[in-house]
Amino acid sequence: MNDLIERAIDAATGSGAAYADVRIVEHQAEALTVKNGSLAAANSERSAGFGVRVLVDGAWGFASSQDLDLDEAQRVARLAVAIARASRLAGGPPVVLDDTPPAAGHWGTPYVEDPFAVSLEEKLRILFEADAAMARAGGITLREATMEADRDRKLFGSSEGARLEQDLVSCGAGIVATAVNDNETQERSYPKSIGGQVVGGGFEAIRDMDLPGHGQRIAEEAVALLDAPQCPSGEMTVILEASQVAIQVHESCGHPTELDRALGMEASFAGTSFLTVDRLDRFRYGSDIVNIDADATAAGGLGTFGWDDEGVAAQNVPLVSGGQFVGYLTSRETAPVINRRSMGSSRAASWRNLPLIRMTNVSLRPGAAGSLDDLIADTDEGILLGTNRSWSIDERRLNFQFGTQVGWLIRKGKLAEMVRNPTYTGITPRFWGSCDAICSADAWTQWGEPYCGKGEPMQTASVGHGAAPARFRKVQVGVGQW
Amino acid sequence: MVGRDVAAAALGRLERGYEGEASVIQRHAALTRFAGSRIHQNLAEEDATLRVRIRHHGRTGVAVTNRLSPAGLEEVVARAALIAAHAASEADPPPLAEPPGESVDSDLGWIEATAAADPGARAAGARTVIDAGVARGLTASGAFSTEAQQRTVVNTGGLVASHRVTQAKLVTVMHGPAGETGYAQSISTDLSTIDAQAVGEEAAERTARAADPTDLAPGEYPVVLGEYAVAEILEYLAFMAFSGLAIEEGRACVELGQPAFGSNVTIWDDGQDPAGIPSAIDFEGVTKQRVDLISHGVARATVHDGATAHRAGVPRTGHGLPAPNTFGPLCWNLFMAPGETPRSSLAQGVERGLLVTRFHYVNVVHPKKGILTGMTRDGTFLIENGTVAGPVRNLRFTQSIPDAFSNISAIAAESRLVGADYTGIVSRVPAVRIDAWNFTGATANEADV
Numbered sequence: 001m002n003d004l005i006e007r008a009i010d011a012a013t014g015s016g017a018a019y020a021d022v023r024i025v026e027h028q029a030e031a032l033t034v035k036n037g038s039l040a041a042a043n044s045e046r047s048a049g050f051g052v053r054v055l056v057d058g059a060w061g062f063a064s065s066q067d068l069d070l071d072e073a074q075r076v077a078r079l080a081v082a083i084a085r086a087s088r089l090a091g092g093p094p095v096v097l098d099d100t101p102p103a104a105g106h107w108g109t110p111y112v113e114d115p116f117a118v119s120l121e122e123k124l125r126i127l128f129e130a131d132a133a134m135a136r137a138g139g140i141t142l143r144e145a146t147m148e149a150d151r152d153r154k155l156f157g158s159s160e161g162a163r164l165e166q167d168l169v170s171c172g173a174g175i176v177a178t179a180v181n182d183n184e185t186q187e188r189s190y191p192k193s194i195g196g197q198v199v200g201g202g203f204e205a206i207r208d209m210d211l212p213g214h215g216q217r218i219a220e221e222a223v224a225l226l227d228a229p230q231c232p233s234g235e236m237t238v239i240l241e242a243s244q245v246a247i248q249v250h251e252s253c254g255h256p257t258e259l260d261r262a263l264g265m266e267a268s269f270a271g272t273s274f275l276t277v278d279r280l281d282r283f284r285y286g287s288d289i290v291n292i293d294a295d296a297t298a299a300g301g302l303g304t305f306g307w308d309d310e311g312v313a314a315q316n317v318p319l320v321s322g323g324q325f326v327g328y329l330t331s332r333e334t335a336p337v338i339n340r341r342s343m344g345s346s347r348a349a350s351w352r353n354l355p356l357i358r359m360t361n362v363s364l365r366p367g368a369a370g371s372l373d374d375l376i377a378d379t380d381e382g383i384l385l386g387t388n389r390s391w392s393i394d395e396r397r398l399n400f401q402f403g404t405q406v407g408w409l410i411r412k413g414k415l416a417e418m419v420r421n422p423t424y425t426g427i428t429p430r431f432w433g434s435c436d437a438i439c440s441a442d443a444w445t446q447w448g449e450p451y452c453g454k455g456e457p458m459q460t461a462s463v464g465h466g467a468a469p470a471r472f473r474k475v476q477v478g479v480g481q482w
Numbered sequence: 483m484v485g486r487d488v489a490a491a492a493l494g495r496l497e498r499g500y501e502g503e504a505s506v507i508q509r510h511a512a513l514t515r516f517a518g519s520r521i522h523q524n525l526a527e528e529d530a531t532l533r534v535r536i537r538h539h540g541r542t543g544v545a546v547t548n549r550l551s552p553a554g555l556e557e558v559v560a561r562a563a564l565i566a567a568h569a570a571s572e573a574d575p576p577p578l579a580e581p582p583g584e585s586v587d588s589d590l591g592w593i594e595a596t597a598a599a600d601p602g603a604r605a606a607g608a609r610t611v612i613d614a615g616v617a618r619g620l621t622a623s624g625a626f627s628t629e630a631q632q633r634t635v636v637n638t639g640g641l642v643a644s645h646r647v648t649q650a651k652l653v654t655v656m657h658g659p660a661g662e663t664g665y666a667q668s669i670s671t672d673l674s675t676i677d678a679q680a681v682g683e684e685a686a687e688r689t690a691r692a693a694d695p696t697d698l699a700p701g702e703y704p705v706v707l708g709e710y711a712v713a714e715i716l717e718y719l720a721f722m723a724f725s726g727l728a729i730e731e732g733r734a735c736v737e738l739g740q741p742a743f744g745s746n747v748t749i750w751d752d753g754q755d756p757a758g759i760p761s762a763i764d765f766e767g768v769t770k771q772r773v774d775l776i777s778h779g780v781a782r783a784t785v786h787d788g789a790t791a792h793r794a795g796v797p798r799t800g801h802g803l804p805a806p807n808t809f810g811p812l813c814w815n816l817f818m819a820p821g822e823t824p825r826s827s828l829a830q831g832v833e834r835g836l837l838v839t840r841f842h843y844v845n846v847v848h849p850k851k852g853i854l855t856g857m858t859r860d861g862t863f864l865i866e867n868g869t870v871a872g873p874v875r876n877l878r879f880t881q882s883i884p885d886a887f888s889n890i891s892a893i894a895a896e897s898r899l900v901g902a903d904y905t906g907i908v909s910r911v912p913a914v915r916i917d918a919w920n921f922t923g924a925t926a927n928e929a930d931v
Contacts, residue, residue, distance in 0.1 A: 033808045038572060041806030042565045045546040046558075049529065061601075062525040066548045083512075083524045086601035090609040092520030120568040142731055144808075180732040185850040265517045267623035267663075268655040269903060271842065271859075274928055352527040390845045392878075394857040399878055399925040401855050403847050421848060423855075425878070427926045456515055456523075456625045458904065479922050480853065480880030 004073045005157035008052050011077035013159055017054035017084070019097065020077065021158040023309060024050040024068065025351035028116065028151040034127040035144050037135065042120075049351040052077045056084035058094020064352040097332040098341045100312050102162035107306020108169075110299075111202025115149035115171035118203045123147055126173070126211055133215025134177045139223040142178035145211060146196055147171075148450075149203075150462075154309075162311040170302055170462060172198025172448060173206045177219035179226050186225035186420060187405055188218035192243040193388050198448035198462065200304045221406060224418060231407050231422035233478030237382030238424055239375055239471045242439075244404055245364060246447040246465035247388045252428040253285075253292050254362040254463070256397035257319045258345075259328040261357075263337060269456050271395025274428070275325055277338060283325040286432030291365040292320040294329055296344060301361035301464035302448035305347075309355035312344035319362065323433070331357050349459035356455045361446065363466030367438025372469045375439055377413040383477060384408045384415065385422050393428075401425040401479055423479040431472060439468035485530070485634030486642060488550050492534050493638055495559040502536035502562075503578055503637040505765055505804070510597070513627040514604035519612045521605060535805040536562045540571040544806045576792035578637045579766045586643035586769055591760035596648035596673040597630035604628065607652055607678040614682025615656045620689050622682070624654030628673060635767030643769070645762035651901050652676050655860055656689040661928075662873065664688030665840055665860035667710065669901040669908065671759055688839060688861045695873040697924060698864060704835035704891075705919040706828045706865065711838045713900035713909040715854070715883055716749065716816050720907055722849050722883070724751070724775045726790035726801075727810025735852030735884055736781040743887035745779040746821065751813035753800065758815045758899060759908045763800065765807075770800035773813065779888075787811040816909040821893025828892055828915045830868040836877070836919070837863040837870055852883040857925065878923035889917040 005022045012020035026048040033041040050073065051064035061084025063076045127145040134143040149171040156164040174196015176189040191197040191209055199205040240248060256273040260266055263277070275283065296314035298304055307313055310332045319327045328338065331346035334357065348355040369375045376384065390403035407422035408415045450462045485506035492504040508530040515523035535544045536559070543565030547558040604626040615622035632646035650673040656664050666684035668676050707715070719735075721728065723742065728734035736742035753761035753770030763769055766788050774782050786794065787802030790811055801811035829837065839861030847853040857878050864871045894912040901908045 033806070035808060039542075039570045040808045041544070042542070042569055043544045043546065043806050044561045044565060046561075047529075047531070047546070047548045049548065051527075060522065060524055062523070064525075064527045064529075066529050079526060083526060083601045086514070086605040087521040087524045089602070089605035090516060090519075090521045090612050092518060092522075120565065124568065124570075178731075178733070180850070183850065185733045185848070263518070264621070264623060264657070265522055267517055267657065268515075268625060268653055274931065352529060354523055354525055390847050390855065392843045392845045392855045392857065394876055394878070394925045395842050395859055396925065396928070398928070398931065399857060399876075399923055401878060401880070401923065403855075423847065423880075425923050427931060429931050430926075453904065456513060456627070457511065457527075476923075480847065480855070481882075481920055482851075 001155050004050065004068060004070060005155060007070045008073040008077040009157060009159050011074040012052060012054045012081055015078050015081040017056050017081050019055040019159055021053050022050060023351060024155040026153040031148045032123055032127060033144060033146050034131050036142065037131055051351050052080045053354065054080045054084050055095055056081055057088055059084050059087035059091045060095060061087060062354045095333050096336055098335050100332055100342055102158060102160040103307060103311055103313060104163045106165040108167040109200050111169055113203040115203040116151060130175045130211035130215045133212045134175060134219040136216045137219030137223060139179055140177045140219045141180040145175045147173040147206065156311055158311055164307050164311055166306050168305060170198055170200050171203060171206060172196050173209055173211060175211050175215055177222040179222040181226050184226050186222050188222040189387055189405065190214040190218050192447060193405065195450050198302055198450045199300045200302050201300050225406060225420045228418045228420040230482050231419040231478045235474050236477050237379055237471065237473050238475040238477060239379060239382060239384045239469060241386040242443065242445050242467045242469050243447055244385055244388055245467035245470050247391060249292060249362055249364050249465050249467060250449055251391060251393045252397060252400055253319060254359040257328050258357045259330045259334040262328065263334060270454050274396045274398050279325055280338060281326055284323055285320045285325040285429055286323045287435045288323045289367050289438055290320055290323045290432050290435055292362060293318045293365065294345065294360045294362050296360035298361040298446060298464060298466065300446045302450060302462040303360035303464040308344040308346045309348050310346045312342045315344055317343045329357050329359060347461060349461055353459045356459065358461045359463040361464030361466060366441040366444040366468045369437040369439045371443050372439055375437055375469055375471055376410055376415060379410050379413060379471065382410045384410055385424065398428050400428065421482060424475050424477045425479050426475055434473045435470055436473055437471040444468040485632055486636055486644060488532055489634055489636035492532060492555045492559055493636060495556060496536060500536050500538045501578060501638045502534060503635065505533045505635045507531050508632045511629040512604065513625055514608050515625045516608045516612060517623040519616060519621045521608055524601060532558060533804055534558050534562045536566055537575060538566050540575050541566045541569040542575065543569060576788040578639045579641050579768045579788060579798065581639060581641040582769055586763055588645040588762035590762050591647040591671040591756060593648045593672045596628055596650050596671060599628040599673050610678035611654045611682035614679060614686050618686045618690055620656040620658055620686055622654050622656050626652045633763060635763065637767060641767045643763045643767040647671060647760055649759055650676050652678060652681050654681055654685045656685045658689050658693050660693055662689055662692035663860045664692055667900065669899055692861055692873040695875045698874040698877065700877060700921045700923050702918050702920050704832045704917050706837045706913060706915050708839050708913050709898040709900055709911050710840035712911040712914055713902065714841045714844055716818060716909045716911060717902045717905055717907045718844060718846065718854055719883065720813050720816065722846060722852050724784055724813050725810045726784040726786040726794060729784050730790055730793060733849050735850060738781050740781060741779050742781040742884055743776055743779045744890050746890055746893060747776055747779050747887050748819035749776040750774045750817050751785060751815050752817060753815040758910055761815055764802040765804045766802035768798045768800040768802060773799050785811045785813045814907045816907065818911040820895050820897045820912040822895055823892040825894040825896045825913050828894055828913055829865045829870060832865045832868055835865045837865055847880060853880065854883060855880045876925045877921040879920060880922040881920045886916050886919060890914050891917050
């Protein structure tokens with residue numbers, strides 16, 4: 001494989017590229033779904049190929065192929081150069097990369113139990129036990145238990161001399177119970193919704209989830225939601241459970257701190273950002289207790305790696321510090337615009353894709369509010385919102401609206417009745433400015449979000465978000481006509 | 483090897499007593515992306531993927547590879563067999579798709595010039611759009627893509643089906659000096675019909691009108707939804723209303739045989755119609771049927787794949803997704819019947835309402851009630867006394883679509899082909915006027931945050 005990298009780089013530079021990098025990726029994936037007591041899907045995928053990225057006269061070109069052959073490497077490299085030359089037809093100022101020194105080495109995701117070495121029988125045993133646990137509740141229309149595992153073996157080389165090998169492993173699982181009647185569809189999920197919880201690590205994480213141990217509870221809650229009162233509308237104090245804080249961070253901090261968005265490079269598709277470059281180090285994003293960082297070194301993170309797909313070493317950088325906006329997610333092309341070196345967040349979803357700025361593990365640091373129970377006890381009146389159900393935010397990442405699977409009203413520091421179809425809405429910096437309590441480190445979880453879409457053609461990235469439950473004041477709850 | 487040779491070679495490796503289906507997707511795609519009025523990403527990709535679904539004594543396994551060598555085929559079949567060996571046996575699994583009278587080998591929608599498009603052609607189109615913006619003092623962002631795809635499905639029951647199609651798509655968002663934006667898109671099987679100048683002019687004109695937006699209080703307003711916005715609503719109806727699985731599981735927002743929308747609404751799916759981006763077969767090799775989903779407001783039918791059709795006891799409609807699929811069938815060639823109102827007259831009769839160009843980040847709030855939320859984007863205008871009065875800041879809506887589509891008071895006589903950004907669903911739709919649309923919030927004036 002190293003021969004292929006050398007051949008492609010030689011072909012690219014020999015054809016006029018001032019810079020070239022080559023990524024070879026072997027991808028392996030497995031996905032299982034048990035639905036209503038049957039194995040509804042069992043899938044095993046493998047894909048391999050390489051991509052060549054070049055800079056010619058300051059313009060980018062990229063080409064990829066599944067054919068891991070030396071002659072093909074040469075053809076694809078020359079095609080990338082031809083594409084870069086076409087880019088000059090509408091070129092602007094030449095692209096200048098930062099001065100990140102080329103690295104060499106090997107990195108692998110730490111794990112105890114290789115998820116691909118665990119037998120299919122064992123995986124199905126867990127899923128069928130979880131399904132049976134949900135079935136015990138009665139009244140459930142749909143039961144679904146899912147499990148997945150992914151492995152990317154990556155080789156990276158650049159014309160600057162970088163030579164890197166990585167073995168990235170992730171796996172996850174989740175269950176969801178759906179209750180349906182004539183007017184309602186209500187879901188409860190565990191550990192979180194939208195694909196469950198996925199971690200960078202081994203099968204031990206799935207065993208620790210104890211899916212069967214939570215099946216009956218979530219199923220009973222889904223059934224109870226059918227007859228629960230509609231979530232009230234109004235301005236109130238909101239406590240978000242940790243997984244909902246994670247998705248809130250993803251949409252309202254992770255995406256707007258992507259420097260390519262802020263520079264308009266995603267303007268026609270995903271959108272731009274209210275966190276414009278002139279606001280760096282000068283803008284109050286949240287309250288004093290809000291600290292958010294991007295940590296590609298976090299244990300178990302779905303956005304954890306050794307180097308990004310430009311060969312920049314993983315690192316932990318602050319994005320919001322004491323409520324102030326202080327940092328961006330960057331790449332080697334964009335970082336010089338703010339006079340910094342890349343912090344290493346440029347990643348591609350596949351060998352066939354260009355690397356883009358993607359979140360690593362963008363996490364809200366824990367506060368000092370104790371446990372979730374402590375936070376509820378400290379709240380006279382409000383609502384606890386748990387497990388994401390819907391999400392939407394404007395293209396500048398200001399106006400958001402989220403729905404959660406469940407809400408519980410809080411009265412005099414105690415949970416009161418359950419309510420259905422809760423939603424809440426706000427404006428990002430005002431919302432984070434209203435954050436007055438964040439639970440402590442013991443309540444903090446490193447969540448995984450495996451379906452983050454961005455770019456054209458769209459790439460789906462795996463990213464992480466550490467979060468603990470947090471409290472927000474004067475939030476608009478119960479949006480729309482029900 | 484061509485797709486059907488690969489698929490047949492894979493199935494030839496099955497042991498006696500196994501049945502199976504092999505599908506090959508061959509794809510060559512290229513995309514030239516521009517932002518800040520310059521090309522900043524420019525790429526080409528090639529891949530061919532083999533998907534094997536095999537069944538033995540009711541046990542099913544699926545494996546996928548892009549290693550198409552003899553060893554790769556051997557390995558992927560062995561992997562699928564291993565999964566099948568461990569799978570639970572289904573008492574009544576859906577059968578493989580039956581072969582039609584003769585093998586299908588369609589090139590409906592295949593345009594050689596689109597397949598052969600080079601980077602220079604895409605860059606020239608991008609440059610034309612950029613120049614249209616620069617001429618008005620605007621910066622342009624967007625993407626110009628070309629794609630050639632061949633889908634081939636072979637199964638052990640004798641089915642052999644393939645379809646190849648091309649697609650060219652040009653989109654742009656232009657930005658004015660104060661942050662105002664405007665959008666335009668063109669999509670076709672034929673690259674030569676993509677008029678980059680027209681796309682650029684449409685977006686530039688819209689952007690120029692969007693400068694200096696005012697705030698509008700959220701509330702219920704009549705709206706004129708442009709074709710891009712209507713197409714996005716249909717995209718979500720594909721999931722919430724038109725899927726056989728959504729109906730089967732009781733989570734659809736329509737009920738078959740019952741009025742779902744106003745009597746002036748007719749929607750169908752037709753992968754064979756060259757007025758869309760054709761898709762002659764589905765991922766199970768079934769020839770796509772026209773399905774009349776909504777006829778004069780009544781929910782008449784849903785689309786099916788092999789599994790939902792088998793359980794419902796009805797024929798497949800040719801809307802299966804790649805195996806294994808727990809997602810259910812999907813329609814991706816949607817059509818909405820035009821009306822009789824000239825597009826330019828849709829705003830007439832609106833005393834105070836909104837013209838919406840497109841939506842952003844739409845999501846399902848409540849599937850059973852068909853409630854969506856999302857933001858307006860890239861051209862939102864106030865209508866007063868039947869004419870467009872000026873731009874407003876983007877608004878958030880939270881709206882039941884069955885309610886809204888029961889209140890369509892005018893449908894444009896013209897229709898337009900629109901490609902969805904996220905799902906790839908392509909719809910031919912008219913603009914519409916809706917008498918009541920619930921806006922529940924507005925984005926902030928950035929100077930105030």
